[in-house]
Amino acid sequence: MIGLDCAAPELVFGRYLGSMPNVARLMDQGTWGPMRSSEPPITVPAWTCMVSGRDAGELGLYGFRNRIVGETGLRLATGADVRVKRLWDWLGEQGLRVAPLFVPLTFPPTPVRGQLVSGFLYPGGDEPWCFPRGLEADLEGRFGRYQADVDDFRSDDLDRIYRDIVAMTEQHFEIARFIWNEHEPDFMMMVEIGVDRFHHAFWRYIDPEHPRHESGNSFEGLGRDYYARLDDHIGRLCAGLDDDSVVLVVSDHGARAMHGGFCINDWLIERGYLALRKPIEQTGRLSHDEIDWGRTKAWAEGGYYARVFFNVAGREPAGIIPGAKVAALRAGLRKDLEALHDDDGAPIPVQVRVPQEYYLQTRGFPPDLMVYFDDLKLRAIGSVGTGRRVLTENDTGPDGCNHGWNGIFIMSGGKVTRRGRVEGAEIYDITPTVLGLFGVERPPGILGRDWSR
Ligand SMILES: [Zn+2]
Numbered sequence: 001m002i003g004l005d006c007a008a009p010e011l012v013f014g015r016y017l018g019s020m021p022n023v024a025r026l027m028d029q030g031t032w033g034p035m036r037s038s039e040p041p042i043t044v045p046a047w048t049c050m051v052s053g054r055d056a057g058e059l060g061l062y063g064f065r066n067r068i069v070g071e072t073g074l075r076l077a078t079g080a081d082v083r084v085k086r087l088w089d090w091l092g093e094q095g096l097r098v099a100p101l102f103v104p105l106t107f108p109p110t111p112v113r114g115q116l117v118s119g120f121l122y123p124g125g126d127e128p129w130c131f132p133r134g135l136e137a138d139l140e141g142r143f144g145r146y147q148a149d150v151d152d153f154r155s156d157d158l159d160r161i162y163r164d165i166v167a168m169t170e171q172h173f174e175i176a177r178f179i180w181n182e183h184e185p186d187f188m189m190m191v192e193i194g195v196d197r198f199h200h201a202f203w204r205y206i207d208p209e210h211p212r213h214e215s216g217n218s219f220e221g222l223g224r225d226y227y228a229r230l231d232d233h234i235g236r237l238c239a240g241l242d243d244d245s246v247v248l249v250v251s252d253h254g255a256r257a258m259h260g261g262f263c264i265n266d267w268l269i270e271r272g273y274l275a276l277r278k279p280i281e282q283t284g285r286l287s288h289d290e291i292d293w294g295r296t297k298a299w300a301e302g303g304y305y306a307r308v309f310f311n312v313a314g315r316e317p318a319g320i321i322p323g324a325k326v327a328a329l330r331a332g333l334r335k336d337l338e339a340l341h342d343d344d345g346a347p348i349p350v351q352v353r354v355p356q357e358y359y360l361q362t363r364g365f366p367p368d369l370m371v372y373f374d375d376l377k378l379r380a381i382g383s384v385g386t387g388r389r390v391l392t393e394n395d396t397g398p399d400g401c402n403h404g405w406n407g408i409f410i411m412s413g414g415k416v417t418r419r420g421r422v423e424g425a426e427i428y429d430i431t432p433t434v435l436g437l438f439g440v441e442r443p444p445g446i447l448g449r450d451w452s453r
Helices: 009-015 021-028 043-052 087-093 134-143 158-183 194-206 222-238 264-270 323-337 427-437
Strands: 002-004 030-036 065-067 074-076 098-103 116-118 187-192 246-250 254-257 260-263 298-301 306-310 350-353 369-373 378-381 401-404 406-413
Touching (some): 009 030, 021 030, 021 246, 021 406, 043 427, 087 427, 098 158, 158 187, 158 194, 158 222, 194 222, 194 254, 194 401, 246 427, 306 323, 323 369, 406 427
Parallel strands (some): 098 187, 260 378
Antiparallel strands (some): 030 406, 065 074, 298 306, 350 369
8 A cells, every 4th residue: 555645636647647657557457536535634633544444533633733631732643642453453463464654653663563664753863763673774774864754844945855855755665665575564555755745845836726826937847757756666666566466555635725824813813712911012823821811712723724722611721611601602603713704805615613523532632613714725824913814825834735635546456346436435445445455354433435345
């Protein structure tokens, strides 16, 4: 299973397909189509949903960072936050040899029945990044210092970023080829984060529909170049597979042009939900020390979507909203959000989700409201003092790309039915499908459809 983080159906199935002969062959001989991401469509929850068959609420993973009880801030998720079995656990229990490589939330590495290489949240330094540990020296001896991610991909040094992405992608596929040939796992899965980094750095240069795209810019051809490189790596990894082997090529979400961001905390201030101790002197991130908690009903965390938290008495360190009033606050704020306008008075389409209504369970610390602005065309800007409702740029560094709801799903080879293009695949389908391919009984309680049948 080859995971291309953020690979967009419009590119793989459309614009760049002509430069991807290996992927085109897999599609031609298999089943393929767009694959609906998780909610939220964000890397850390999405891959974990994909390999566990659980939704983000059940996993308690609402983003890269999550709240912990007793504090208002967020903490970066790690593999230790995954409290359910993942594909390789179930397969390993059946006596199969597994090799999850570079999958998000596999740091710190945990024992598997085979080899594991931690994914992109590996912090570097002396921390472990392989299971078994002996694999680290072997891989670094062959392929150089391990690159889990590219440094600082939201920067203006685009030539450097592209070089780093290409080198990292090459290293990852070399490691995967080595593990496949040397250790002969029954199930191998790799995730290439370079695709996501490429999109965030270069989307405005490669997408003619981006509002700040300039036709003929010097980076315009890089999209085709990078996707062709991916295709070449996929072809080399799959060369020599026997007739029983099944190849999946998947992504955790897609990509779309970022038109800007909605300044959610400034709006909460304007509407009287959020109060600060003193007037804002300059634009910057919302410091929780500056919040006047005694007068604050709600605040938000920015990102691809807004996570709105209510200042609930007994739950928050300085909570003021009695539990009995939470439902009314939620209904009122929801109504306000659904009537949003931009700075020029044009309505902004907003999708509001109540986690407790949407998910099967809500573990961990769910937001009180999840808010998507203009179908992900706009990010949620958490900074305050912007003086506007909508900004045309991201507040955390240059970025032309937001995530899209649909990733890709391709399955080809073995005895799987060749269905051609299909609609309706979902990220939750991958776990039951892979288990189905190995004839492993579906564990109780998991979501998704088995496409192997
Ligand atoms: Zn992703």
